[in-house]
Amino acid sequence: MxxxxxxxxxxxxxxxxxxxxxxxxxxxxxxxxxxxxxxxxxxxxxxxxxxxxxxxxxxxxxxxxxxxxxxxxxxxxxxxxxxxxxxxxxxxxxxxxxxxxxLRHETRYPVDITAQIMAAKRQLDVQVRDLSIKGCSFSILPLAPQFASNQAVMLRVAHPYRAQHFLLSGLICNQRKMSANTVYGVKFDREGSRHSLELLKCLEFNGSLMVFSQPPATN
CATH class of the missing domain: 2.30.110.10 (Electron Transport, Fmn-binding Protein; Chain A)
Structure with a gap:
């Protein structure tokens, strides 16, 4: 289980x-x-x-x-x-x-990445929970604006160690409750999949999650 x-x-x-x-x-x-x-x-x-x-x-x-x-x-x-x-x-x-x-034909990798998304004309912080080339899921807090099925969204992820951003665009395809939060599933469009592939190249497995690779130590 x-x-x-x-x-x-x-x-x-x-x-x-x-x-x-x-x-x-x-x-x-x-x-x-x-x-x-x-x-x-x-x-x-x-x-x-x-x-x-x-x-x-x-x-x-x-x-x-x-x-x-x-x-x-x-x-x-x-x-x-x-x-x-x-x-x-x-x-x-x-x-x-x-x-x-x-439920799907590809593996989603567990992540815990903060992203920004536009909703009701304001920017919200959300947590990306899992990620693949074709889609992701993200969670929002209970009082945040809600999203509708098939609504177009774009999640903006900033690389923590260099000046690079990833724009994960696509459509809301499902939603569910996780504790008090709402979790949404997103199916990426072509550009969203391209950016997701570039994002995945920047991640490494830490034993439980995929996280951003640390920059090499400098002497």
């Missing part, structure tokens, strides 16, 4: 013993890496919570993994525990197997 990101949005469908189903969206809090996954309780009425969120009820879960090639992760399990105080969470037993449905 290392490919699942904490704070990621999860689509959950609960099925009762008499066949009633209820689909909701919630958030993956994390895992203990041994037995359980932890999810936040969705904002439900007391009636729906008592009707559908009961220990032992079966459920199916879909999550998005942005790592590597990206995939829709699907598995079936059941509600193991309900916790209502002090925090409202429910636990799900780790499945023996999961299904992965690829």
């Amino acid at each position: 290392d490919h699942l990101l904490q704070g990621g949005e999860a689509m959950v469908e609960v099925t009762t013993p008499i066949g009633q189903s209820h689909a909701i969206t919630t958030m993956l809090i994390g895992t203990d890496r041994q037995n359980y996954l932890y999810f936040s309780m969705p904002d439900l009425s007391a009636y729906h919570r008592n009707q559908f969120f009961v220990e032992g009820y079966r459920l199916s879960i879909n999550l998005i993994s942005e790592r590597g090639d990206g995939a829709m992760v699907h598995f079936d399990s059941k509600i193991e525990h309900m916790v209502l105080k002090p925090l409202q969470i429910f636990t799900v037993k780790l499945p023996n197997q999961i299904l992965l449905h690829p």
Whole structure:
């Protein structure tokens, strides 16, 4: 389960013993890496919570993994525990197997790069989370202006060690929630792909992320 990101949005469908189903969206809090996954309780009425969120009820879960090639992760399990105080969470037993449905045809490399983007006639700082030649994803803070599907955008990345900029232009192709932030996926146009290739040439792997290569030390 290392490919699942904490704070990621999860689509959950609960099925009762008499066949009633209820689909909701919630958030993956994390895992203990041994037995359980932890999810936040969705904002439900007391009636729906008592009707559908009961220990032992079966459920199916879909999550998005942005790592590597990206995939829709699907598995079936059941509600193991309900916790209502002090925090409202429910636990799900780790499945023996999961299904992965690829989302794209190339590998995205994990990065943590600050970029600037224009929105509502002002410049915003955003965090680029992953990058490939053909696209990227970036996150914005909760109160920032929102972007629409197919909206044209341009992310401006400044090289930290030399006077060079990279203009990653393209279209918004999807969005999702990650904790309180919104994460957008971008498909680059031709110029955006060209600049992304030049940017990737400036990066190196530090063991967990692709980062800008340090300039050689001078004596």
